Amino acid sequence: MDKLQTRNFIAARVAKEFKDNDVVNLGIGLPTLVANFLPDDITINLQSENGLIGLGPKPNEVNFDRDITNAGGQPVTLLEGGMYFDSTLSFSIIRGGHVDVTVLGSLQVDETGSLANWIIPGKMVPGMGGAMDLVTGAKKVIIAMTHTNKGRPKILKACTLPLTAKNQVNMIVTEMGVMAIKEDGIHLIEYNPEYTIEEIKNATEANLIVNEPIKMKVEV
Amino acid sequence: MDKLQTRNFIAARVAKEFKDNDVVNLGIGLPTLVANFLPDDITINLQSENGLIGLGPKPNEVNFDRDITNAGGQPVTLLEGGMYFDSTLSFSIIRGGHVDVTVLGSLQVDETGSLANWIIPGKMVPGMGGAMDLVTGAKKVIIAMTHTNKGRPKILKACTLPLTAKNQVNMIVTEMGVMAIKEDGIHLIEYNPEYTIEEIKNATEANLIVNEPIKMKVEV
Amino acid sequence: MKKLLNINNLKDHVFDGMSIMVGGFMVVGTPEFIVDELVNIGVKDLTLICNDAGLPGKGIAKLITNGQVKTLIASHIGLNPEAGQLMSAGKMECILIPQGTLAERIRAGGAGLGGILTPTGIGTIVEEGKQIINTNGKDFILELPLRADLAILEGTTVDEYGNVVYTKTTRNFNPVMATATDLVIVGAREIIKRIDPDNVMTPHIFVDYVIKEEL
Amino acid sequence: MKKLLNINNLKDHVFDGMSIMVGGFMVVGTPEFIVDELVNIGVKDLTLICNDAGLPGKGIAKLITNGQVKTLIASHIGLNPEAGQLMSAGKMECILIPQGTLAERIRAGGAGLGGILTPTGIGTIVEEGKQIINTNGKDFILELPLRADLAILEGTTVDEYGNVVYTKTTRNFNPVMATATDLVIVGAREIIKRIDPDNVMTPHIFVDYVIKEEL
Numbered sequence: 107m108d109k110l111q112t113r114n115f116i117a118a119r120v121a122k123e124f125k126d127n128d129v130v131n132l133g134i135g136l137p138t139l140v141a142n143f144l145p146d147d148i149t150i151n152l153q154s155e156n157g158l159i160g161l162g163p164k165p166n167e168v169n170f171d172r173d174i175t176n177a178g179g180q181p182v183t184l185l186e187g188g189m190y191f192d193s194t195l196s197f198s199i200i201r202g203g204h205v206d207v208t209v210l211g212s213l214q215v216d217e218t219g220s221l222a223n224w225i226i227p228g229k230m231v232p233g234m235g236g237a238m239d240l241v242t243g244a245k246k247v248i249i250a251m252t253h254t255n256k257g258r259p260k261i262l263k264a265c266t267l268p269l270t271a272k273n274q275v276n277m278i279v280t281e282m283g284v285m286a287i288k289e290d291g292i293h294l295i296e297y298n299p300e301y302t303i304e305e306i307k308n309a310t311e312a313n314l315i316v317n318e319p320i321k322m323k324v325e326v
Numbered sequence: 327m328d329k330l331q332t333r334n335f336i337a338a339r340v341a342k343e344f345k346d347n348d349v350v351n352l353g354i355g356l357p358t359l360v361a362n363f364l365p366d367d368i369t370i371n372l373q374s375e376n377g378l379i380g381l382g383p384k385p386n387e388v389n390f391d392r393d394i395t396n397a398g399g400q401p402v403t404l405l406e407g408g409m410y411f412d413s414t415l416s417f418s419i420i421r422g423g424h425v426d427v428t429v430l431g432s433l434q435v436d437e438t439g440s441l442a443n444w445i446i447p448g449k450m451v452p453g454m455g456g457a458m459d460l461v462t463g464a465k466k467v468i469i470a471m472t473h474t475n476k477g478r479p480k481i482l483k484a485c486t487l488p489l490t491a492k493n494q495v496n497m498i499v500t501e502m503g504v505m506a507i508k509e510d511g512i513h514l515i516e517y518n519p520e521y522t523i524e525e526i527k528n529a530t531e532a533n534l535i536v537n538e539p540i541k542m543k544v545e546v
Numbered sequence: 547m548k549k550l551l552n553i554n555n556l557k558d559h560v561f562d563g564m565s566i567m568v569g570g571f572m573v574v575g576t577p578e579f580i581v582d583e584l585v586n587i588g589v590k591d592l593t594l595i596c597n598d599a600g601l602p603g604k605g606i607a608k609l610i611t612n613g614q615v616k617t618l619i620a621s622h623i624g625l626n627p628e629a630g631q632l633m634s635a636g637k638m639e640c641i642l643i644p645q646g647t648l649a650e651r652i653r654a655g656g657a658g659l660g661g662i663l664t665p666t667g668i669g670t671i672v673e674e675g676k677q678i679i680n681t682n683g684k685d686f687i688l689e690l691p692l693r694a695d696l697a698i699l700e701g702t703t704v705d706e707y708g709n710v711v712y713t714k715t716t717r718n719f720n721p722v723m724a725t726a727t728d729l730v731i732v733g734a735r736e737i738i739k740r741i742d743p744d745n746v747m748t749p750h751i752f753v754d755y756v757i758k759e760e761l
Numbered sequence: 762m763k764k765l766l767n768i769n770n771l772k773d774h775v776f777d778g779m780s781i782m783v784g785g786f787m788v789v790g791t792p793e794f795i796v797d798e799l800v801n802i803g804v805k806d807l808t809l810i811c812n813d814a815g816l817p818g819k820g821i822a823k824l825i826t827n828g829q830v831k832t833l834i835a836s837h838i839g840l841n842p843e844a845g846q847l848m849s850a851g852k853m854e855c856i857l858i859p860q861g862t863l864a865e866r867i868r869a870g871g872a873g874l875g876g877i878l879t880p881t882g883i884g885t886i887v888e889e890g891k892q893i894i895n896t897n898g899k900d901f902i903l904e905l906p907l908r909a910d911l912a913i914l915e916g917t918t919v920d921e922y923g924n925v926v927y928t929k930t931t932r933n934f935n936p937v938m939a940t941a942t943d944l945v946i947v948g949a950r951e952i953i954k955r956i957d958p959d960n961v962m963t964p965h966i967f968v969d970y971v972i973k974e975e976l
Contacts, residue, residue: 129751151751155860156786157930159749172789173917173929179787179816179840184929187707189746192932192962193786193812194868197861198725201658201881204751220884231848231857232839233813234887239861242881243658272884349966371966375645376571377715379964392574393702393714399572399601399625404714407922409961412717412747413571413597414653417646418940421666421873424966440669451633451642452624453598459646459666463873492669650874659865660878660894660901679875679894681905686875690896713959744928745960 107300112252112281114326115298118143120209120250120279122324124150131155131200131240133210134178137250140209143326153205155236157196160188177236200236201243208244210237211251212275214265217312219275219287221249222267234270241271253280259311261285261292282306284322291315296322327520331546332472332501335518338363339544340429340470340499344370351375351420351460353430354398357470360429363546373425375456377416380408397456420456421463428464430457431471432495434485437532439495439507441469442487454490461491473500479531481505481512502526504542511535516542547737549708551755556580557587559729559755563616565593565694567652567723572598572625573605575716577700577733579759581605584698585612593617595652595694597645597719599629610638619692621645644672647689649722655691656725662689697727701748701756704734705741708750717747724752731755762952764923766970771795772802774944774970778831780808780909782867782938787813787840788820790931792915792948794974796820799913800827808832810867810909812860812934814844825853834907836860859887862904864937870906871940877904912942916963916971919949920956923965932962939967946970 107115117139124130126148132140141161144150152161154176161176162183169183176182184190191199199205212223221241224234241247254260261278278285283306284296293315297306299322307314327335337359344350346368352360361381364370372381374396381396382403389403396402404410411419419425432443441461444454461467474480481498498505503526504516513535517526519542527534551559560566566584570576576596585608592615599620600607607626609615617639623629633640643651644666654662663686667673677688699720701710710732712720724730732748734756766774775781781799785791791811800823807830814835815822822841824830832854838844847853858866859881869877878901882888892903914935916925925947927935939945947963949971 154930156789157933158743159751160743171929173931175787175789175930177786179789184743186740187705187709187750189709189741189743189749190929190932191746191749192927192936193860193864193934194937195749196933197864198653198657199749199751201861201879202656202725203658204725228849230839231845231855233835233837233857234859235813235837235839236860238859238885238887239881242883243861269885271882374715376574377718378958379966380958391714393716395572395574395715397571399574404958406955407920407924407965409924409956409958409964410714410717411961411964412712412721413645413649413719414722415964416718417649418868418872419964419966421646421664422871422940423873424940448634450624451630451640453620453622453642454644454672455598455622455624456645458644458670458672462666462668463646489670491666650872654877657865658880660880660896660899662869662877663875663903665873665875677894679892679903681875681903684875688878688894688896711959744926 107281111326113139115281115324116250116279118326119284119322119324120248121145123248124207128206129153129204131205131208131244135211137209137211153199155196155200157192158184158188158190160185197239200239203243203245205244207246207248208240209248209250210241212249214260214262214267215249215275215278216262216265217291219273220265221270221275222265223270225268237270241274247275248277248279249275250279253282254309259309262311282309293317294319296320298322327501333359334546335501335544336470336499338546339504339542340468341365343468344427348426349373349424351425351428351464353457355431357429357431373419375416375420377412378404378408378410380405417459420459423463423465425464427466427468428460429468429470430461432469434480434482434487435469435495435498436482436485437511439493440485441490441495442485443490445488457490461494467495468497468499469495470499473502474529479529482531502529513537514539516540518542547706549753549756551757553583553757556583560584560587560589562589563591564696565595567694567697567727568594568596568606569699569718569720569723570596570605571718573601575700575712575718575720576605577698578605580698580733580757581608584609590614591616595619595692597621599623599626601625602628617641619643621648649719651689651692652722652726655693656722659691661691664689694727695729697723697730699724699730699732701732701734703741704732704737704756706739708753708756709741709746710748710753711741711745712747721748724748729754731757733757733759735759735761762921764968764971766972768798768972771798775799775802775804777804778806779911780810782909782912782942783809783811783821784914784935784938785811785820786933788816790915790927790933790935791820792913793820795913795948795972796823799824805829806831810834810907812836814838814841816840817843832856834858836863864934866904866907867937867941870908871937874906876906879904909942910944912938912945914939914945914947916947916949918956919947919952919971921954923968923971924956924961925963925968926956926960927962936963939963944969946972948972948974950974950976
């Protein structure tokens, strides 16, 4: 898989986690692609922390409106039934547990479900934006990312970068597999048959609990 | 003065305290009468804690609307330029210092500016409603009440009933005079010439600081 | 419309001992027809959270009269003398909370906050048993979040998605209560196709069921 | 209209060293023409409070480029690389706050609260130097209110009384900032006679001046 295929593969698998009527917040980058793979038979309410629910696809020349953007500042549209609100209500929704699933990228995730994705001291200081609130408040936190960074594991025994939140990640989806984070550690529950279990373990610093994982089925 | 005249006299004097563009909240009872004496040459924004600014007079048969009431549950109207909001914004306005003057009745007020007007244990338990927030948050707190209750002083050295708030009252207006509460106690700054200073002092349990008060001028 | 509920099925969503937030201010903004149905159902030992105790014969006063309320949490009960009598007689627990604190506590419950610091009530019996915290040289009371099992709200206009608009002073506690309970049921005066997305006061994600009022 | 201010008189209301809240999210909802005038005026040593650092050449990024900003308080500066560079070089102080906490702190500043307890940031460097308070068995960070001298907001529609409506996603931080500063100046895209009293997003009592944008 090339880079784009990998990203789409991950995004398509994440999209299978949603249930009818879920309120979902998709982070910037890879998670944004998840919107392209939403199932047709259920209703997903995409929330954007800058103040809307009912996030629709990118506008064309006809329905472009500079006053409608997503949390990345990109032009978007509003689906029928959607609505706008201010930042305080937006984060009441997020912090208050009214978001069912948030999908975020990450630099690091560890065995305790902690994650680090907002700062590399001395190098990159974008700020946490809404990410800290999202991972703290959402009922389910899914990390969507490539399994490694230039060959170096991103799924660690313990994060080394400053944390975004402690013990909040429930699931990790990568091109290699799907992992659930539980009390006793990270369980590999699905694997991409393009890789052997051994290859996946080698690409993971954290201990992977492997107990009859099933094959990932993703149609991109 | 009969009872109604007394109440109107007090209300009319209170109304002279307002400045142009003031946001004012009038409590239930005597303070409500203040609305009848607002000066014509300035704009006063009456706030009602159930969720409006721009409180207008009682409706007639034509403009009656069951969905517009004041904090006493009585039908009112909305003046042009007024607007509605919910209880959280209403009390952000009140607690956040955006109300310039609140006018309330009281059972007792004391030398430290504490007041008691929400409960008589064992007898009357109406609850504090918005009064505690109003006296805590408003920039200026005016108590509008009769000077005594069946001859018993209501302006005391120290309140004996459970307090509504500590050290919050700035001014007391009664049928006998106008009193300012300062660091060193209660100053009689205006007096009703129908009473002698001695009579006013006798009707007041608190020490009254009397330093050349002027005569109250009120046209009812 | 997906979320439409027949009033006859309200009974499936209530149970003895539950806590219910009821929107409204002196019955303005209270969906009286739903409260009346709670009287019919006879669900009991309720904890009601409402600005006030209603007015005699109107709104939640009917539930109080009917002996269904174990605890009332409100800011003001003066316009319903029966509430005070039951409280004094020890037949109904009544917890009085300053109105702004009541709104903030419900908001905190809906917004995932662990509490808020308010100056309201400092130096009064309201502070008894509560933590006092000094910030920027001033004392505040730490007030805790308030949540309930069910919210019963009055929506003036509800759209087919469940978005809600409350007209005029019927708004009061309705939108904040919509955020702070496990289940939210809105009594709708009218149902329209779509509310202007800028004017929605309660987004549909908060609304579980809509019961159309027969006018 | 009483509150109308000519943009040429903006200079009378600003001073070196002041703190300014600027509405907007990645410039959406920022009144760029007022920010441009702050660049013209050259007022300096500013503390800016804004969701982000703007976009290169747009919004408050211009004030940053022009060296007028001493301290930036924001949740995210990633889309304006210059902000990060100035921060790393020690030429601009940058205080990063989680977005929801930023909104709540401003709200607390406007609502007279002494602070709020949020779970966001627990176990991260965000909690450093702050009081941790446990309520209902869970740890929260005590976050303090945030206020400023001036708010610069973008109102889509303002009425002759100064009531404001913000359209679509331009709303974001604008209404909450309107409550939390000593002076509030709204840049208006259009001015109409009267906004429907149910749809007002910022009541006129919060608005000191309105500057009409030349479109």
